[in-house]
Amino acid sequence: MTTALIVDDSRVSRMMIRAIISDAKPDWNIIEAESGDDALSAIDNETPDVMILDYNMPGMNGLTLGEKLKDKFPGGKISLLTANIQDSTQKKAAELGIAFVGKPITDEKIRGIIQASEI
Numbered sequence: 001m002t003t004a005l006i007v008d009d010s011r012v013s014r015m016m017i018r019a020i021i022s023d024a025k026p027d028w029n030i031i032e033a034e035s036g037d038d039a040l041s042a043i044d045n046e047t048p049d050v051m052i053l054d055y056n057m058p059g060m061n062g063l064t065l066g067e068k069l070k071d072k073f074p075g076g077k078i079s080l081l082t083a084n085i086q087d088s089t090q091k092k093a094a095e096l097g098i099a100f101v102g103k104p105i106t107d108e109k110i111r112g113i114i115q116a117s118e119i
Contacts, residue, residue, distance in 0.1 A: 003029040005048035007039040007065060008081075009057040013105060017052055017081075020110040036060035040068065048076055050117040052110075053098075055082035055089060063089070066098045077117035081105065 002025065006017045014032045021030055031046060033039035035057050051069055053062035060068075066078050079099040082089070093100040099116065101109050 001027065001029050002050065003031065003046055003048045004050040004052065005031050005033070005039060005043060005046075005069075006052050007033045007036065007057070007062070008052075008054035009034050010054070013054065013103075016105045017110055020105075020107050021114065024111055024114055036062075036065035036068075039065060047073060050114065051076055051078045052081050052113060053078065055080055055084045063092050063096065063098070066093070067096055070096060070098070077113075079113045079116075081109070081113075 004021055006014050008014050018030050018032065021028060031042050033042045036059055053066055055062040062080050062082060066080060069076065069078055079101050080093045081101045081103060083103040085102045090100045101113060
C-alpha cells in the first residue's frame with residue numbers, strides 16, 4: 001500500500017490535500033502531521049512513499065524536515081508545497097532533490113505530485 005505523508009501547520013491545507021489524494025487514490029494510506037517533529041513521530045513505524053511538506057511551520061521548516069526524510073527514506077518522493085517562493089528556498093529544495101510546488105493548493109498541483117511519484 002502506498003503511504004502519503006502530509007505535513008502542514010494549517011489544518012485546512014492538510015484537509016484539502018487529503019481530500020484530493022483520497023479522491024485520486026482512495027486506496028492510499030494518508031498520515032497527517034502539523035509540524036516536523038510530529039511528522040517524525042507519526043512515521044516511526046511507517047515508510048512514506050510520497051511526502052508533501054509545507055515550508056513555514058513552527059519548529060523546523062519544511063526543508064530541514066525534507067532533509068531528514070530524504071536521509072531516512074531515500075526512495076521516497078518529497079515535494080515542498082509552500083507560499084514561500086523565494087529563489088533561495090527553491091534553490092535549496094532543488095539541491096536536496098525536493099520538488100518545489102508553489103501554493104495555493106489546487107487539485108491540479110496535488111495530482112501532479114501524485115503522478116510524478118508514480119514514475
